[in-house]
Amino acid sequence: MDRLPLIAPRPPKLSLMAEALAEIEARGVYSNGGPVVRGFEAAATAQLFAGEGDCLAVGNATLGLMLAIRHAAGPRAGKGNFALIPGFTFAATAHAAEWAGLTPLLCDIDPEDWAASAAAEARAFEKYGDRIAAVVPYATFGAGIDLARYRDYAARGVGVVIDAAASLGARDAEGRQFGAGEPFAVVYSMHATKVFATAEGGLVHSGDAELIAAMRRMSNFGFAGGRSAEGPGFNAKLPEVLGLVARARLDEIEGVAAHRMRLDAVYRKALGGFAAEKGFEFQALRGSRPALQFQSLLLPRAFAGHRAAIIAMLGEQGIGAAHYFSPHLGEQPWFRAHGVSEPLPVCDDIGARVLSLPVTDAMSEADVERVCAALIDACAASGLKGLAGAERRGAHVHAALLVGGGPAGTALLTAASKSDALVRLAGAGLAVVERDAVLGRGEIGTYAITSDSTAETFLTAVKGNGHDGIAALEGHSAGQEVAMHVGKLGVPLARTTPFLEATGAELAAIVAGRGGIVATRSEVVEARRTADGVWAAQVINRVTGEVRVMRAAKLVIATGGYQTRANVEAEQVAGTALGALAGERLMTGDEFLRIGGLDALRERIAGKPAPKIAIIGGSTSALAAAALILKAAPALALGAEALALHHRRPLRPFYRSAEEAHADGFTDFSAQDICPVSGFVYRLAGFRLEARELVLRMLGVGGRAPDPRMALRRIGDRDDAATRGEIAGADVVIGALGYRPRALPLFDVDGSRIALAADATGRPRLVDQQCRVIDAEGRPVPGVFGIGLASGHVPDGKLGGEASFSGKANGLWLWQNDIGQMIVDQLLDTPAQAVA
Template sequence: MQRLPLIAPQPPRLSLMTDALRAIEARGTYSNGGPVVRGFEAAATARLFGGQGACLAVANATIGLMLAIRHAAGPRAGGDALALVPAFTFAATAQAVQWAGLTPVLCDIDPEDWTMRADAEAAAFARYGDRIAVVVPYATFGAALDLARYRDYHARGIGVVVDAAASLGTIDADGHQFGAGAPFPIVYSMHATKVFATAEGGLVHSGDTARIEALRRMSNFGFDGGRSAEGPGLNAKLPEVLGMLATAKLEELEGIAAHRAALDRVYRDRLGGFADAHGFQFQALRGSRPALQFQSLLLPRAFAGHRAAIIAALAGQGIGAGHYFSPHLGEQPWFRSSCVIDRALPVADEIAGRILSLPVTDGMTETDVDTVCTALIDACRSAGLDGLRVERRGRAVHSALIVGGGPAGTALLTAATKGDQLVPLAETGLAIVERDAVLGRGEIGSYAITSDSTAETFLTAVKDNVHGDIAALTEHPAGREVALYAGRLGVPLARSTPLLEATGARLGTLVAQHGGVVATRSEVVEARRTPQGDWAMRVRNLLTGDERVMRAANLVIATGGYQDRAHVAAEVIAGAPIGDLAGDRLVLGDDFLRLGGLDRLRARLAEVRAPRIAIVGGSTSAMAAAVLLLKASPALPLGAGALRLYHRRPLRPFYRSAEEARADGFTDFGAEDICPLSGFVYRLAGFRLEARELVLRMLGVGGRAPDPRMALCRLTGENDAAMRAELETADVVIGALGYRPRALPLYDAEGARIALMADHPGRPRLVDQRCRVLDAEGRVVPGVYGLGLASGHVPDGPLGGEASFSGKANGLWLWQNDIGRMIVDQILADRARAAA
């Protein structure tokens, strides 16, 4: 089988350069701007840029970006200055901005040429004004870029640095090397995978020779003629051996770039004719010739969810394919947590969701391109259109479909790995449908609080896993970061997201490798029982709006919980609905606990000198709200008893044993409050971590001193009038009354909506003790399971738990272990019965 790899590096061969290597050895100069590198810079300026300006060769393009951005930012680096960066680019662009001491603002891209769009830049300038120190556009995939508006920014004193990593060899509309003579730095890559392939290296060009000389000083530790640093700097110098490779590549560049451009035309001619029938879309190219590292196109919208299968089908034909810049920066955990993303990125979402990268290499022929195109069309027909028709005809029935691939949905997969059941589960036709671009993270990272699960609990999902690539996540940067919180009072939820996402990615890969289906950026709209007894789900692609039908013998609802203002407002507290007592002073606990919630409350109370805040609820979220208020920095002006927590049931702390509880001075428990399996006191009802510490203080356990700013108010029915008066006069009332399960619309075989217990008012449960979804009458809905926040499962019997517990059991450990395994076992048993 002929193999056509996606990338086939062909740098000049060192083995043919022995004389030049000996000359370097004879001179004894290996770096520090030796004659080979300086000769290459001069030759590149003359041959590529028509003698305009100057060039600086650097160790790699990322370091070149760091230097150029740091220089452009000047003294504003390290403060609150911002840099505009397109969301659809390589990680190096934003990483360089951060290393240069600025915060990236991610902007959406143009739907035609996939570069940073002008109106997104304008909106950012309108919002942030002078805080924007530098603009860093990216010449996407080696295409040229219209530099007119960036020249205007430069003229206005705004720093501009162009990331043109793949554009050495690109010709602009005037017939010149793209970027020639620009007044600001243009940074190119000479990495082995680029058209200008060496081993490693970068080239910075500008028409402003003084700017290049300033960057040269920065590339040598900030030295200016001596050994004393006169400004910021680092070691960015290109070694002489790599300069030798770069010099040789200059001789080859024109032929290579022209050859690849010819392959691009074949791709467009071959697939462009399918624009109506199949919907392949190509990047609109600026300039007269791109320098293509690979071919980039968009899959037809209807096939976007089948990209992994299409890539696998191409691989089966010996053809390499990928999806560069997917996920885009706004979907990557580090940048989501460290960049400014205050606007939606719909175009970047769609482009990243449909992008496909195909081979364009030095050794390919036009016949090879035709082979790739034929294989692509066949793969799309097989994995996309025909697959949809099979599902609509009802011939493809998955063993199970998980609705929701967030923390609960992936916890089910984790539970399967712990029993070495994930591969058998995937091989039976498991499917996962998730609204997000990736599995695992859900909405956890949007909360400003710490977890009620320990760092050790997060790590047990991966530690010693039977799948080596999952077990290796303990040494992944995300795993090491969570490990920093071992032995502490929880993990900041925003810091747990990278590990959840990394785990979700590897779980999803395992599922796909063993025959399962992972459909991201998709949602299940509804599920209907078929006459055959399985379930038909209407699944919508959120990028394209296209819908298809997927069938499954079992359905797992893992869509989490939610708070609804109407339900919270209707809750009767102290003899009256909380909505009547609080009016527009009512704040949902979920809104307050999210990032920015505390700031919104501060703004609300800005004119109140001595605010009085009421929290209604005895849940974990209620105590988390209290912790967030009490440790706010700067502190809120709370006087004695200004924060009051209203709760019905006694507040109980968790202990690992009765002996531990008594030793701490806590004796308010009996035999029915101890888990018979673990010996834990209040295993399910007890507060943990930060919430536990606050409860212990407020109860005065072990001589602890309560926080004078807070008061506990037990709702007993005897003091309703006084408490109603307090709630009516509080400046803010936070309704932290737990969550409702987010159920899926289900219909029976006749098309009638199935009323669920989850539809009841208040905080109903979704499932029974075996995690089976219940209808409004408490009957099991066949083949439908549920887990996750507010699902309502209460461990008992072989799962343990104290007899006195009557609430809902939520917890990552439970989902990843006992609860998850319970569902997996039932699905596999059902499959075995069906096979028999």
């Protein structure tokens, strides 16, 4: 049976252009706007765009986007401004915006035509206003979009660039080439995989010939007649040889696009009937004809989680399939770290279900019918056979179910990966369920502070790892970015996300490749103990809403910690509930520490000539909040002791040895404060990195000068009335009072809710000293373990730690090593290892 590849390039053959190639050689002009390329531009303007405006041929469409976005941004490029881009598009669009000096600002799409949503764009303009220097909508999958909206934006002075990469050959409602005569730049691709297939190239069109002339100068290093740059530019020119291929394709494009449109009609007829039964869904097409690179549709929600299996089954039938653009931009590590994203629920839905099927020049209508039949069979098989079906019926029992694949969950997997334990776990039947689209990142990237773990600690997760793919991450761009902070006071948390995601992807590949299951965009909402002694977890797909049951012998809860306003308000400070003291002036520590929290603080104190800020708490988050305020740029207008830190316990710095502490002039410790395993002073209670430096300054250790803007206020050392009065007089009160463990609801065999220690008030523990989840009476819940922020394990014995420590130990190194290994040993029923 003939193979039907997803994409089968058929550009015009250079081997049939011997005479034209010889003419290029004879002229000796190979680039720099030679006669072949200029002839193609003129012919394209005449044949495709009815002679309106002008065209510029460029080396590829990404270069065209870079030129067009840079021109559209003008003097606003490189000044912290945005390019508004739909989240459901190719990475090249957002990359081009970055290269042009703008930050990608991602917005949601319309559920019908999968292009940028008018309502989402309007919300973005309302929120960001003039900071949006350019709007770059995408004509999704070669279809048209409503350009009237973008003409209105352009009339208001907003830069507009249309990403029409796949749309050369598409026709609008009037039967003209999509984008013809528009006042802004419309950028098309001529890549080998597109309908207008060459080897490589791009075409920029505008009805404004002067705009094209300006971009022509930019495409030639910003030269304007001479050899002196008079504006921004680089080399974006299309060479003469590729101009030959483009000119030949121009004569073929009408027939090629029409043929592909006929194939689209067959797809819609064969599969469209299932839509009435909540089956396959197709993109709503604007205009009279799209230029289809491939056929895109949405799987029924019930089958979205089995897309990989469906693609594999199609492959066994010789049919190529893929999922463009999934993951969407908002899920890709680079743009998570370097862009700004508004909520993208429609992108999430479309991205989770989209399936790309072949539409090629060589295909027949019978070939399309074959693809459709194979797709229906694959969907039926995925719904009725295999492990997925067993899980829905609750028959299969996993050895272990990891609930949460964020930083704590992947730290457990990392600990296992440092030996052969991860392979053994996966082979025994490990399942990982994570609510995000990927493993690893969790919510770390949403915080504006630096880590309290060193860059070296992050890198130990991969350095020398026995799994080659993990070890290679040390040299990955994300690993190199973390390594830039080696020897410094932590890593900006937003910059750790790509590394955590890359690590999560490698760990997921090992688990899935060795027989385990990784279910993303899914969430365990509860687990019930069954009569046969296993746990039945209810799992919901967060995109499709599908609910299934996954059974497991053991559970690991790695769902992190949380902070609620109600808990912070209820905290007793100087004999009074903090909520009653602070009222509307209260910000929770978690709220303040996230990206945007400092801006919210600025708004609260705007117009106050001598603002006063009170931070309540003595945790790492409290010191991180203070550091964020003190190093704010531009600086906040704080007078002497305008920032007060109210704390109950003494503030203790970490030292690597008693000798190091004494040499620095710090003597406030005893033998009870020294870890007997490592010799560290305040190994668990001591502040590290940026928080440590601030504590040392404020305590005046070693002759350091305290920051005059800040004051330390020890609750209990002064009259309660004085403390209450100072808090009452603050303009903003930040309640940095720690986190609670996020416990999974657990039910016993009789259906009754198991009361957990984590359900108690205040900041309770989730686990005991063996990382076993404990009930309200302190008894371990059989087969359930916990790890992560606020879980409450305190290292002791062979794990070390000072005897005087009475808090909760949170630390990436501990999770990736001692604590993680302790849980792994219990999951595998192996003797506990002696870990130092």
